[in-house]
Amino acid sequence: xxxxxxxxxxxxxxxxxxxxxxxxxxxxxxxxxxxxxxxxxxxxxxxxxxxxxxxxxxxxxxxxxxxxxxxxxxxxxxxxxxxxxxxxxxxxxxxxxxxxxxxxxxxxxxxxxxxxxxxxxxxxxxxxxxxxxxxxxxxxxxxxxxxxxxxxxxxxxxxxxxxxxxxxxxxxxxxxxxxxxxxxxxxxxxxxxxxxxxxxxxxxxxxxxxxxxxxxxxxxxxxxxxxxxxxxxxxxxxxxxxxxxxxxxxxxxxxxxxxxxxxxxxxxxxxxxxxxxxx
Numbered sequence: 242x243x244x245x246x247x248x249x250x251x252x253x254x255x256x257x258x259x260x261x262x263x264x265x266x267x268x269x270x271x272x273x274x275x276x277x278x279x280x281x282x283x284x285x286x287x288x289x290x291x292x293x294x295x296x297x298x299x300x301x302x303x304x305x306x307x308x309x310x311x312x313x314x315x316x317x318x319x320x321x322x323x324x325x326x327x328x329x330x331x332x333x334x335x336x337x338x339x340x341x342x343x344x345x346x347x348x349x350x351x352x353x354x355x356x357x358x359x360x361x362x363x364x365x366x367x368x369x370x371x372x373x374x375x376x377x378x379x380x381x382x383x384x385x386x387x388x389x390x391x392x393x394x395x396x397x398x399x400x401x402x403x404x405x406x407x408x409x410x411x412x413x414x415x416x417x418x419x420x421x422x423x424x425x426x427x428x429x430x431x432x433x434x435x436x437x438x439x440x441x442x443x444x445x446x447x448x449x450x451x452x453x454x455x456x457x458x459x460x461x462x463x464x465x466x467x468x469x470x471x472x473x474x475x476x477x478x479x480x481x482x483x484x485x486x487x488x489x490x491x492x493x494x495x496x497x498x499x500x501x502x503x504x505x506x507x508x509x510x511x512x513x514x515x516x517x518x519x520x
Contacts, residue, residue, distance in 0.1 A: 248284050249274060252320055264379065272309075272316035275299075285325055289333045292317070296335070307337040344471035346505050351460060352472055358454035366422040367433055367442070367450060371466060373415045374398075375473035375491050378448075378466045382441050384432040391416060398492065407492045474499070478506045 246254075249270060256266045277284065279299050280291045300310055314334045321329045347355070352372055359365045371381055380398050388397040394411050411419075419432075428434045433442040451466055470491070477487050488499040 248277065248320070248324070251324060255323055268312050269316035269319065272313045273320055276313060276317065284320075285328050287329055289330045292329075292334055310337045343505050344475070344501060345462075345464075345468045346475045347464065347468055347472040349476060352469065352476075354458040355451070355454045355460065355464070355469075358457040359450070362418075362422050362425055363433070364450045364454070366418050367447060368454060368469065369415060369418055372469040372473050373412050374409045375470045375477075376409075377470060378444055382431070382433060382444060382447065385430060386428060386432055389419065389432065391419075405492055405494075407489065409490050471502070474502045475505055478502050 252273060253266060253270055256269065261269075276292075276295055279295050280287055282291065295313075296310065299305075300313070314336050317329070317334055318331045321331050356365065356369045356372065359368070367381060370376065370384075371378070374396055376398070383399070384396070385399075388399060389411070390397060390408075391411075394413070394416065395408050396411050398407050398409060426434075429438045431439070431441050433447075434440055435442050435446070448466065451464065455461075455464055474487055474491055477490075478484070484496065484499050484503075487502070488496055491499060493499045
C-alpha cells in the first residue's frame with residue numbers, strides 16, 4: 242500500500258533537506274499545525290478568507306503577539322510556495338503593522354548588581370557571558386567547549402539566527418571567570434549543561450537564574466535575558482564603538498536593526514542643553 246505523508250511530515254523533511262535551523266523548523270511546523278487545525282481543511286482547499294478568519298477569530302481573540310503572526314505568515318508562504326503553488330494568494334497574507342518599540346536597556350550599575358547577585362559560579366558565569374558578548378539565550382545554551390578560543394580571546398557562535406556563524410571577543414575578566422567555572426564544574430560537551438552531563442542547560446532554568454538575581458538585588462523591573470543583550474549593544478555605542486562593529490558582534494543581518502540603539506543611548510542625550518536648567 243502507498244503511504245501518504247502528512248503535510249506536517251512533508252514540510253519537516255523538506256526543511257531538514259534544505260538546511261533550515263532546528264528552531265525555525267519547529268516554529269514553522271507548530272505554526273502550520275495551528276493554522277490547519279483551525280481551518281479543518283485539506284491544504285489545497287484553503288482560501289485567503291480562511292487566513293483572515295484565523296487572524297480575527299484565533300490570533301486576535303487569544304491576544305497572540307505580532308511576532309507569532311509573522312511566523313504564521315512565513316510558514317504558510319514557504320509551505321504553499323513549495324507544495325501548492327498557485328493554490329493560495331500568498332501575496333495577500335497580511336502581516337501585522339510593525340510596532341516601533343525601543344529596546345529595554347539597563348544602566349551599567351544595574352547590570353553589575355545583576356551579574357554579582359549570585360554566589361553560584363555557574364549562574365554568575367552564564368549571566369555574565371550573555372552581557373559580555375551580547376548573546377541571545379539560545380546562543381548561550383548552544384555553546385560547546387570547542388567554541389571557546391581562549392588563546393585568541395574569542396568565542397565562536399555557530400549557526401545562530403539565519404544560520405549564521407560569527408566570532409565575538411571575550412573580555413579578559415570573562416576568560417578568568419570561565420576558567421574558574423570550568424575547573425569547578427568540568428562540563429563534558431556543552432559549556433553549560435543540565436543535571437545530566439552532556440545535556441544542554443534548559444532555557445527555563447536560565448530564565449529562573451535571572452529572576453532569582455533580580456530578586457536578590459532588588460530590581461523590580463520586568464527584566465528579561467534579552468535586556469542584557471540590548472544593554473551590551475547600547476553600552477558599546479555609548480563608549481564609541483561604531484555601528485558596523487556592533488552589527489557584526491550582535492549578528493544582525495541588517496544595519497537598520499542595529500540603528501535602533503541610537504535612540505536609547507545616553508551619549509548624545511546627556512549633551513543636550515536643557516531649557517529647564519537655564520531658568
